[in-house]
Amino acid sequence: MTAVRPVLEVADLSISFGGLKAVDQVSFAVERNRVTTVIGPNGAGKSTLFNLISGALAPHRGHVLLEGRDVTGAPPYRMQAAGLARSFQITSLFFELSVAENLRLAAQVLEPRVKLGLPVGSSAKARTRVQELLSQFKLDEKAGQIVGELSHGDQRRLEIAVALASKPKILLLDEPTQGMSHADTADTAALVRSLSNDVTILLIEHDIGLVMDLSDTIVVMHQGRKIAEGAPHAVRADQAVQTAYFGHA
Amino acid sequence: MRDAITLQTRAGHWLVALLVLGGLVFAVVGFATGDTFYLRLATEALIFGGLALSVDILLGYTGLLSLGQALYFGLGAYVSALALIAWQSFWAAIGASLAAALVCGLAGGLIANRVRGVYFALITFGMAQVLAKAVYNTRALGASDGLIGVPVLDINLGLFSVSSASPVGFFLFVLAVTVLFYVLAAYLLDTPFGRLLIALKANENRVLFIGYRTSTLRLGSYLVAAVIATLSGALYPMLRGFASPELLFFSTSGNAVITVILGGVGTLVGALYGSVLLTIVKSVVGSWTEHHLIVIGLIFMAVVVLLPKGLMGLVQPALVSVLGRGSRR
Ligand SMILES: Nc1ncnc2c1ncn2[C@@H]1O[C@H](COP(=O)(O)OP(=O)(O)OP(=O)(O)O)[C@@H](O)[C@H]1O
Ligand SMILES: [Mg+2]
Numbered sequence A: 001m002t003a004v005r006p007v008l009e010v011a012d013l014s015i016s017f018g019g020l021k022a023v024d025q026v027s028f029a030v031e032r033n034r035v036t037t038v039i040g041p042n043g044a045g046k047s048t049l050f051n052l053i054s055g056a057l058a059p060h061r062g063h064v065l066l067e068g069r070d071v072t073g074a075p076p077y078r079m080q081a082a083g084l085a086r087s088f089q090i091t092s093l094f095f096e097l098s099v100a101e102n103l104r105l106a107a108q109v110l111e112p113r114v115k116l117g118l119p120v121g122s123s124a125k126a127r128t129r130v131q132e133l134l135s136q137f138k139l140d141e142k143a144g145q146i147v148g149e150l151s152h153g154d155q156r157r158l159e160i161a162v163a164l165a166s167k168p169k170i171l172l173l174d175e176p177t178q179g180m181s182h183a184d185t186a187d188t189a190a191l192v193r194s195l196s197n198d199v200t201i202l203l204i205e206h207d208i209g210l211v212m213d214l215s216d217t218i219v220v221m222h223q224g225r226k227i228a229e230g231a232p233h234a235v236r237a238d239q240a241v242q243t244a245y246f247g248h249a
Numbered sequence B: 001m002r003d004a005i006t007l008q009t010r011a012g013h014w015l016v017a018l019l020v021l022g023g024l025v026f027a028v029v030g031f032a033t034g035d036t037f038y039l040r041l042a043t044e045a046l047i048f049g050g051l052a053l054s055v056d057i058l059l060g061y062t063g064l065l066s067l068g069q070a071l072y073f074g075l076g077a078y079v080s081a082l083a084l085i086a087w088q089s090f091w092a093a094i095g096a097s098l099a100a101a102l103v104c105g106l107a108g109g110l111i112a113n114r115v116r117g118v119y120f121a122l123i124t125f126g127m128a129q130v131l132a133k134a135v136y137n138t139r140a141l142g143a144s145d146g147l148i149g150v151p152v153l154d155i156n157l158g159l160f161s162v163s164s165a166s167p168v169g170f171f172l173f174v175l176a177v178t179v180l181f182y183v184l185a186a187y188l189l190d191t192p193f194g195r196l197l198i199a200l201k202a203n204e205n206r207v208l209f210i211g212y213r214t215s216t217l218r219l220g221s222y223l224v225a226a227v228i229a230t231l232s233g234a235l236y237p238m239l240r241g242f243a244s245p246e247l248l249f250f251s252t253s254g255n256a257v258i259t260v261i262l263g264g265v266g267t268l269v270g271a272l273y274g275s276v277l278l279t280i281v282k283s284v285v286g287s288w289t290e291h292h293l294i295v296i297g298l299i300f301m302a303v304v305v306l307l308p309k310g311l312m313g314l315v316q317p318a319l320v321s322v323l324g325r326g327s328r329r
Helices: A046-054 A076-081 A099-110 A113-117 A124-136 A152-164 A182-195 A208-214 A232-237 A239-244 B004-032 B037-062 B070-087 B090-112 B117-136 B167-189 B192-209 B214-240 B250-263 B269-288 B292-306 B310-328
Strands: A008-017 A020-030 A035-039 A061-066 A084-086 A170-174 A200-204 A217-222 A225-230 B154-156 B161-163
Touching: A008 A046, A020 A046, A020 A061, A020 A217, A035 A046, A035 A208, A046 A076, A046 A084, A046 A170, A046 A200, A076 A084, A076 B192, A084 A152, A099 A124, A099 A152, A099 B192, A113 B192, A124 A152, A152 A170, A152 A182, A182 A200, A182 A208, A208 A232, A217 A232, A217 A239, A225 A232, A225 A239, A232 A239, B004 B037, B004 B167, B004 B269, B004 B310, B037 B070, B037 B167, B037 B192, B037 B214, B037 B250, B037 B269, B070 B090, B070 B117, B070 B214, B070 B250, B090 B117, B090 B154, B090 B214, B117 B250, B161 B167, B167 B192, B167 B214, B167 B269, B192 B214, B250 B269, B250 B292, B250 B310, B269 B292, B269 B310
Parallel strands: A020 A225, A035 A200, A035 A217, A084 A170, A170 A200
Antiparallel strands: A008 A020, A008 A061, A217 A225, B154 B161
8 A cells, every 4th residue: 555645845935125035945745635734923924935936936946746757837727637726815816707607617627628619508517517616615696697796705605615616625715704794704604614525625714723724734834934734722822823923822 | 408608609690690681782782883982991801801710819818919800801911912922813912911920929928928918918009010011011022012913713612703803702702701710719718728719817726727738728829819910911912903001000919909898808709899899990980180190099088988798798798698588498
């Protein structure tokens, strides 16, 4: 029996902007069907780390391995094809289009490429996927609504749904609860937990209660560097984390 | 549930059907009265409608403002004129124009799509200027006089043939070709490929992350637009018997953009109505005063301010809601 490879491994990942080392020699692995959460104070480099992993930025140093395959520096559409999808901290949707159309666009990759040139109606798999997502994310009633007119909470939920549409192996979620009400945050936490049965999740999250509750592994970043990694209770007890992240506490 | 984009496309089909109906009535009246001038003018309006259609594919769907679409229109006109002079064959002219469209569209697309926004507009403008100046200074292409002496043509359509000299016959032929361009564009834009172009306009970055190489999509859109513009241009020398450097000038590109904005950006059918409208305004106002450009400028400003969605913005939403109600029942 072969050992189970991590879905995602990053090794020595680094990038700097001018003199600022935004991500500095970060290494960790994400195990299959686990929730791994990256935490750290504002400006720690969490989103930049996601940009490096998802192909938005090419690292100056280090490697990104997806299921053991080196995909370092590949463009986002290649990462997507390799089974990695992401959501954005700042909602990035097709705001002028309907909820269903946003999902359909993202689900279209489930179809063979020739379907790109056939009428939209002939993409049955994509259509089925849209229906699944609409009910999974409780957006059925809003399917025809223009995304720009949705509430913030619904937009945030759709942001995740669009990333999930292609049935990725690993899903990167950048602060999915950003700006959400208390109730919406709890809903989203439940949603992420339910998703983690089928897809490996790498999460960035600020809500510490939620992080402790959801995560199998926590990676702590501070000033571009990884300062701790481990199970929630271990990370919470860590002295370096106490000073860097929880402040003076 | 039928989605909004498909409904809008349907509404466009009805408006095109109305345009065709109007065209047929016009042809009958023109034929009965033995008119030549107005039939020729209307034919020209349709030919420039094809050019405007290509601008709308870029501007209204992909979100790319081309200020040099005349490059392809002029290319089509010159290649077609040369082919007609050499071989007197419609299909040879169309074949040569199509080949030129694909080669130049690919080259132009690769250059222009390296940049976005204002820079895209400037590069497309620049490329058209370069070709215009080159043609203007080339003796073999008739230089500033243009390429004259394109022969009258019998267009062999298998079952019957149409003479390019017949006002009614050629008008109907161009009407059919223009509708064909519309059908092609409307079909393509309601496929997942077309929807991705709309998505590109809405949020290019996210398209990249849902799994599409955006540069390929943009190039595809550019190429389709280039083909339609070139083939529209290829009809021009059949109508007028010549190709002139003005067809490549900025005024031609600019007029096409104005046409689309008048008719309604992102509607396709608006490009055709816009072209008819602009032609009518030009000839009516032109018969009153030499300063018709001032009037057109004022009308353009009024439309942009009062009807930001153009002419189609007035009628299409109502039509969409009627169609939407019909499909739900
Ligand atoms: N493209 C860029 N160019 C220059 N500097 C950048 C760029 N992207 C990020 N930075 C800088 O890198 C640092 C890390 O930013 P990043 O967005 O990764 O932080 P973060 O951990 O996601 O913070 P937050 O919790 O506020 O979202 C910040 O100082 C930021 O200003
Ligand atoms: Mg961030």
